[in-house]
Amino acid sequence: MLDMDYSPLLLSLKVAAISTFVVFVAGVFIAYMLAKRDFFGKSIVEALFLLPLVLPPTVVGFGLLILFGKKGWIGSWLLEWFDFQIVFTWIGAVIASIVVSFPLMYQSAAAAFESLDERLSNAARTMGASEWRVFWFIVFPLAWPGLLAGLVLSFARGLGEFGATLMLAGYIPGRTDTIPMAIYFAVESGQMENATFWVVMISTFGFSLILWVNWWSKRNIRRFTKS
Amino acid sequence: MRRFLLSTLSILLTIFLIGCSNAKETDKTGTVDQEKSDVELVVSAAASLTDALVELKGPFEEAHKGITVIYNFGSSGKLATTIENGAPSDVFLSASSKDMNDMEDKELINSESRKDFAENALVLITQKDFDSAISSFEDLNTATLDHVAVGEPGSVPVGRYTKETFDSLDLWEPLQDKLVLSSDVRQVLTHVEMGNADYGVVYSSDAFVSNDVKVLAEAEADWHEPIVYPGAVIAESMHQEAAQQFLDYLTGDEGKETLQKFGFK
Numbered sequence: 171m172l173d174m175d176y177s178p179l180l181l182s183l184k185v186a187a188i189s190t191f192v193v194f195v196a197g198v199f200i201a202y203m204l205a206k207r208d209f210f211g212k213s214i215v216e217a218l219f220l221l222p223l224v225l226p227p228t229v230v231g232f233g234l235l236i237l238f239g240k241k242g243w244i245g246s247w248l249l250e251w252f253d254f255q256i257v258f259t260w261i262g263a264v265i266a267s268i269v270v271s272f273p274l275m276y277q278s279a280a281a282a283f284e285s286l287d288e289r290l291s292n293a294a295r296t297m298g299a300s301e302w303r304v305f306w307f308i309v310f311p312l313a314w315p316g317l318l319a320g321l322v323l324s325f326a327r328g329l330g331e332f333g334a335t336l337m338l339a340g341y342i343p344g345r346t347d348t349i350p351m352a353i354y355f356a357v358e359s360g361q362m363e364n365a366t367f368w369v370v371m372i373s374t375f376g377f378s379l380i381l382w383v384n385w386w387s388k389r390n391i392r393r394f395t396k397s
Numbered sequence: 398m399r400r401f402l403l404s405t406l407s408i409l410l411t412i413f414l415i416g417c418s419n420a421k422e423t424d425k426t427g428t429v430d431q432e433k434s435d436v437e438l439v440v441s442a443a444a445s446l447t448d449a450l451v452e453l454k455g456p457f458e459e460a461h462k463g464i465t466v467i468y469n470f471g472s473s474g475k476l477a478t479t480i481e482n483g484a485p486s487d488v489f490l491s492a493s494s495k496d497m498n499d500m501e502d503k504e505l506i507n508s509e510s511r512k513d514f515a516e517n518a519l520v521l522i523t524q525k526d527f528d529s530a531i532s533s534f535e536d537l538n539t540a541t542l543d544h545v546a547v548g549e550p551g552s553v554p555v556g557r558y559t560k561e562t563f564d565s566l567d568l569w570e571p572l573q574d575k576l577v578l579s580s581d582v583r584q585v586l587t588h589v590e591m592g593n594a595d596y597g598v599v600y601s602s603d604a605f606v607s608n609d610v611k612v613l614a615e616a617e618a619d620w621h622e623p624i625v626y627p628g629a630v631i632a633e634s635m636h637q638e639a640a641q642q643f644l645d646y647l648t649g650d651e652g653k654e655t656l657q658k659f660g661f662k
Binding site: 341 | 575579588
């Protein structure tokens with residue numbers, strides 16, 4: 171094997187896993203809250219949620235620096251009260267990943283909830299099921315294929331996040347070097363062997379992930395149609 | 398279905414039209430420029446030269462009627478690669494001898510036209526209103542700081558010089574966990590300007606143009622390879638004479654004066 175540092179792999183997986191967890195919980199919750207409701211300004215709120223999807227990563231990164239930088243609105247407050255610094259730490263990478271992958275999760279979850287048959291939930295309610303029970307036993311299982319798609323997309327997006335991460339987490343080898351950063355700086359400094367290794371690694375991983383999801387959802391649909 | 402098709406078609410058509418209109422526009426300006434001047438001189442220059450060169454453009458064109466200067470700024474390494482791959486260029490102004498040497502080895506430049514036109518120094522900077530506990534490179538240690546922003550040594554020239562400096566002071570290894578490696582010198586400045594990194598190492602010319610940082614110390618010249626800016630005429634240039642005129646102007650009195658005004662030596 172090549173003589174190299176494998177820390178980017180572990181760090182990337184850690185960052186993507188934590189950010190996906192946060193994004194999944196928040197995305198499902200918010201999408202469910204908004205799904206069956208209509209209120210003034212809903213489209214504006216939704217547009218705000220989806221904004222990171224269309225903004226250039228540098229804009230997102232700059233915005234995050236303004237919020238979470240040492241002199242930033244949230245950053246200065248965290249530093250003062252908890253002596254906690256986000257910028258140039260791996261937590262910064264997690265936050266960048268959360269912000270860019272949230273739209274994907276939200277969109278998938280919203281679509282999944284919108285397409286549910288409201289009558290099923292109502293039937294459960296007439297039999298005295300609490301909202302909590304309705305969600306866990308009716309809504310969640312029925313929406314799961316859509317939620318899973320969002321989950322996988324968010325994980326992949328978090329794993330590949332580069333632009334905003336470079337700005338917020340910086341590039342500190344051994345501390346904040348995710349795979350995309352390792353690739354970028356390897357290419358820039360002409361270490362093609364290193365770059366190729368990481369490119370093959372992350373491509374294989376992404377490819378397997380897509381294969382698995384496709385296989386899984388097909389199997390699920392088959393099972394669903396059979397019963 | 399029909400409405401869907403119609404709207405899709407109209408969107409595609411709009412994108413297509415935007416594409417066409419842009420193409421036409423560049424065509425037009427291209428012909429207009431040709432009528433106005435005989436020579437369009439493309440100067441590929443290191444990003445750190447931006448401010449000085451922009452200021453030089455007017456006076457040079459004034460003194461050399463018929464020549465229009467077009468700048469192409471970027472990192473020296475990237476510019477060298479694009480020129481090698483055939484990007485049209487007449488003059489190459491590099492921030493490092495290394496890139497220019499590579500170009501010379503591959504016979505991509507006119508060797509006799511090569512000349513060093515500026516020098517730069519490496520400085521330690523901090524945010525303007527940061528009450529710094531240290532005042533020299535030697536004072537840098539893990540106890541006095543959280544983060545130092547520097548260029549990535551493998552790809553950014555200023556990072557290479559910084560590593561040489563830190564190595565000669567035995568600082569690189571102990572500070573490794575505190576070094577935020579940036580993709581160009583502007584990013585180093587941003588990190589320091591916003592107060593996210595306590596210190597940063599940039600060229601003195603960069604510190605010179607930023608209003609939000611102050612210089613704490615200048616690196617001794619023997620801590621790193623000399624930082625010289627070599628310029629040369631590209632071998633394949635169609636405007637050899639005009640390119641040489643630009644280089645002469647840059648190394649002449651006016652050029653020197655402007656470069657000094659922006660912190661170069």
